[in-house]
Amino acid sequence: MPDAAQARLEAALPAVLERIRATPGAHAALWCGSAARGEANAHSDLDVHVLVDGDERWRENWLVDGVPVEVFHNPVRKVRAMFAVGDAATIAMYAEGRPVWPHPDLDALMAEARALQAAGPAPRPLSEQARFGLIDAVVDARALAETDDPLHGLMAGLCVHGLLPALFRARGWWEVKPQRWLSELWQREPAAAQDLQAVLARTDAQARQAALEALAMRVTGDLSYRESASARQRVE
Template sequence: MTDTTADPQARLEAALPAALERLRATPGAYAALWCGSAARGEGNAHSDLDFHVLVSGDERWRANYVVDGVPVEAFHNPVRKVRAMFAAGQGDTITMYAEGRPVWPHPDLDALIAEARALHAAGPDPRPLGQQARFRLVEEVMDARALASAGDPLHVLVACSAAGLAVEALFGARGWWAVKPQRWLGTLAERDPQAAHDLRAVLTAPDTSARQVALEALTLRVTGDLTYHEGGSDPVAVP
């Protein structure tokens, strides 16, 4: 018998039947998709059980509760709302449906999974870094450079913040679906090993100088250079 106290994934899977029982008791619910890290077999001691639940009617809602000591989050939506989220390019929803595991099957759910997998495989349209987003990223990198020059311990905080902006911009520019930060390194290792190397260096470099060099290398993959460009927002009326 598996010791669920020592195996987080086993603990999550052990709570699955009770969670599913509660989902089945939800008025209007008729199908459920298990998604997230636990559904991929990557659950850890801090993971929860995530579900997308199909419901009849015209309402949507989110529910949070605890089953057998395991946190549960369930997103309830009519089919047409899920398709609207697909059409809007909501990467998190598309990814969940593409990677999820049906635990309460229904033909509607099968159809949504097939649609999501096709969308996920195609990827989103590339989203070049906008003018204001570029300015913000370069500004944060320059703030980090100033802290590095001064030997300020806050460098690690600002550098990591800037690296997050750079990674999100890189995913957009390359036409990749966004993933949670927990999956950044793994995804980059598959698609751009040098970017993964730079991000890991930002996170683990033993000294400030090496961290800053890695941050700037990562940023240049998106911006091309670290110069400020002219620009600004359009004028808006003051109420």
């Protein structure tokens, strides 16, 4: 039985679909996002990908029966172009979405997205310059923890926002939105999930910092500084 938030979004779908079907050139629609997965909360919106004919793409935001709606209009070839460059969000939406206006083009794109999602992206090791930046941020957080500065929680959160995408890239996993980091880690690397859970839950700055450093070392290997240099760029 869907909860109130999920039921509210599902109730708005027929009106959303009616408006989509009236869009010139539209021929298919895919319901995506948390609500399509049955995970809606009071702050969720409706995300819909629409396939259109022609050479244009655009994005619209609606309000339907009080429900915020975001609609992405794309020709089929543009969706495939986003797949080709490894657009993780688009791949996830097409792999996990629910057709609400079926079409063979949509079936083909969903099959392609599921294959890409299953294969995962090529791992991208951390560059030495990126590693330096992550370590620098974690060491700055350590200084705040040592003085029990109340800003430590904020600094640790900022570090996590740098570390988690780097971890996903290095492991060869598709990146996900921050609200899915923990659930993805519990499935893929439970020890890293435990570290992240501790960073989020610990109220003591020293304990939070210890968890942050453990998480960081899963990405950087250790917290030692090494010599590195960026590529030289011409100044115009």
